[in-house]
Amino acid sequence: MKKLLVLSVAIFLAAAVAGCSSDESAMRDASSMLLSAKEVKDIFVGNTVTSADGTTYYFDRTGVVVGKGAYGDKNRGNWNITPEGQLCLTNWNANFAPSACYKVYFDNLSQQRKLVDANGAVWFTVVNILTGNPNNF
Numbered sequence: 001m002k003k004l005l006v007l008s009v010a011i012f013l014a015a016a017v018a019g020c021s022s023d024e025s026a027m028r029d030a031s032s033m034l035l036s037a038k039e040v041k042d043i044f045v046g047n048t049v050t051s052a053d054g055t056t057y058y059f060d061r062t063g064v065v066v067g068k069g070a071y072g073d074k075n076r077g078n079w080n081i082t083p084e085g086q087l088c089l090t091n092w093n094a095n096f097a098p099s100a101c102y103k104v105y106f107d108n109l110s111q112q113r114k115l116v117d118a119n120g121a122v123w124f125t126v127v128n129i130l131t132g133n134p135n136n137f
Contacts, residue, residue, distance in 0.1 A: 022120025035106060039106075045081075048130040052112075077092040087115060
């Protein structure tokens with residue numbers, strides 16, 4: 001009986017740990033690629049990106065990011081790309097947008113670029129990239 005109880009606890013703990021995997025872990029398991037600094041620059045610098053939730057941002061070459069949130073609110077902040085390829089966003093004029101750095105992955109399953117926060121959660125999914133600032137932000 002004691003062996004059965006120990007085995008049950010071990011199975012429960014293994015299932016609990018397996019259930020705690022992050023979005024980032026799932027992408028790594030699906031052979032998604034962590035992008036280099038050059039690849040991240042090619043996506044964002046001087047371009048306008050739109051996310052799955054409808055937010056659209058222009059990343060100008062001077063390090064300013066400006067755009068429109070999913071509800072039409074205008075947002076402004078600063079950006080930079082680290083030598084490791086993380087996209088860092090700071091000085092937002094909106095309380096909901098924390099300053100943070102994000103790893104950028106190319107998700108092989110969805111064929112999309114995804115920004116992943118320090119906790120391994122997908123924060124932003126790029127669904128469209130346009131050259132320049134066609135929205136005149």
